Amino acid sequence: MTPLFQYEDDREASSAAKVRALEALLIEKGVIGSDSVDAVLQHFETVAGPFNGAKIVARAWVDPAFKQRLVEDTPKAIAELDLPAGMAGAEGEHMAAVANGDGVHNLIICTLCSCYPWPVLGLPPYWYKDPVFRARGVREPRAVLREFGVDVPTETEVKVWDSSAQIRWFVVPERPANTEHLSEQELAALVTPESMMGVALVACPAAT
Amino acid sequence: MFTRFEEYAAASMLGADDSPPRLDGKLFFSNRWERDVFGLALSLSKAGYFEWEDFRQSLITAIAHWESAPCEGQPRWDYYERFLEALLDVVGSSGVLSRDELAQVVVARRGATTTRTAAKSPHSNSH
Numbered sequence: 001m002t003p004l005f006q007y008e009d010d011r012e013a014s015s016a017a018k019v020r021a022l023e024a025l026l027i028e029k030g031v032i033g034s035d036s037v038d039a040v041l042q043h044f045e046t047v048a049g050p051f052n053g054a055k056i057v058a059r060a061w062v063d064p065a066f067k068q069r070l071v072e073d074t075p076k077a078i079a080e081l082d083l084p085a086g087m088a089g090a091e092g093e094h095m096a097a098v099a100n101g102d103g104v105h106n107l108i109i110c111t112l113c114s115c116y117p118w119p120v121l122g123l124p125p126y127w128y129k130d131p132v133f134r135a136r137g138v139r140e141p142r143a144v145l146r147e148f149g150v151d152v153p154t155e156t157e158v159k160v161w162d163s164s165a166q167i168r169w170f171v172v173p174e175r176p177a178n179t180e181h182l183s184e185q186e187l188a189a190l191v192t193p194e195s196m197m198g199v200a201l202v203a204c205p206a207a208t
Numbered sequence: 209m210f211t212r213f214e215e216y217a218a219a220s221m222l223g224a225d226d227s228p229p230r231l232d233g234k235l236f237f238s239n240r241w242e243r244d245v246f247g248l249a250l251s252l253s254k255a256g257y258f259e260w261e262d263f264r265q266s267l268i269t270a271i272a273h274w275e276s277a278p279c280e281g282q283p284r285w286d287y288y289e290r291f292l293e294a295l296l297d298v299v300g301s302s303g304v305l306s307r308d309e310l311a312q313v314v315v316a317r318r319g320a321t322t323t324r325t326a327a328k329s330p331h332s333n334s335h
Contacts, residue, residue: 014317015289016241021316022296023248025309032255037247040254050233085309118215120231129223193233
C-alpha cells in the first residue's frame with residue numbers, strides 16, 4: 001500500500017538539530033545570552049496573556065464590589081490586583097470591561113489593527129482579523145454568535161463593542177452555575193479567551 | 209502603539225501571510241525547537257541585529273516559495289520550518305554569522321552532540 005503522505009522521518013529531528021546548533025553558535029559568539037530566548041518568550045508565557053484576563057474575571061465573580069469597580073474604571077480596578085506590571089498602564093491603559101448578565105450579552109470586535117487587549121487576552125485567534133467576521137459581527141451579531149455555538153435568547157440584548165486604538169474592550173462572562181464550591185483560582189481556570197471576547201460562554205465544570 | 213518589542217513583533221505578523229500558529233491566546237508550539245527558533249528570531253531582532261520587518265519579509269518569501277512549489281514532491285507544510293529557513297537567511301544576509309558558520313548550522317544533524325560526546329568516551333573506541 002502506498003502511504004498517503006511521504007514524510008521525511010527525521011525532519012523534526014533535523015530542524016531541532018539546526019536550531020540547537022544555531023543557538024549554541026550565537027551564544028558561543030556572544031551574539032545573544034544563554035537566557036535570551038527564554039527572556040523574550042517569557043513575555044508571552046507569563047507576563048501578558050489570557051491568564052491575566054482569567055484572574056480579573058474570577059475576582060469579579062467572587063467579589064461583586066470589584067466587578068462594579070471593574071466596569072466603572074477598568075484600569076484602576078485592574079491595578080488593585082497583583083498582576084504583572086503594564087496591565088493597568090501602557091498597553092492596558094485604555095482597557096474597558098463590559099459584563100454579561102442582566103439581559104445583556106456583549107461581543108467585542110475590532111475594525112482597526114493592533115487594538116486587541118493583549119495584556120489580558122493574549123494573541124487574537126485566526127478569525128479575529130478577518131474582515132468578514134468584523135463586518136458580520138456588526139451587521140448580524142446574533143447569527144455570528146449562533147455559529148460560535150452561543151444561542152442568545154431573543155429577550156437578551158446583544159451589544160457589540162468596537163475596539164479601537166482608544167478603547168480596548170473585553171467581556172466579563174457570566175459565572176457558570178454550580179461553581180459555588182470552587183476557589184478563585186479554580187474559577188480562573190474555567191475562563192477562556194473566547195469567553196472574554198463574548199463568542200463563548202464559560203462552560204460548567206464537569207460534575208465529579 | 210506597542211511599548212514592548214515582543215508585542216510589536218508578534219502583532220505585526222497577525223492577520224498577515226506570516227501569522228504564527230496560536231491557541232487559546234498563546235503562541236502554539238508543537239515542539240521545543242519551534243519555541244526556540246521563534247525566541248531566537250525575536251532575541252536577535254530585539255538586540256538590533258536586523259529589522260523585524262526584514263525578517264518578516266524573508267519569512268513571507270519562504271512561505272510563498274513553499275506555496276509555489278509543485279504539489280508533487282512538495283514537502284509537508286510546516287510553518288516553523290519556513291521560519292527557520294527565513295531566520296538562517298536573515299542571519300546570513302545581515303552578517304550575524306559568516307557563510308562558513310551558517311554551513312555548520314545547516315549540516316547539523318540529530319545526534320551531532322551525542323556523537324561528539326561519545327567520541328570522548330572510552331567505549332566509543334571499542335568498535
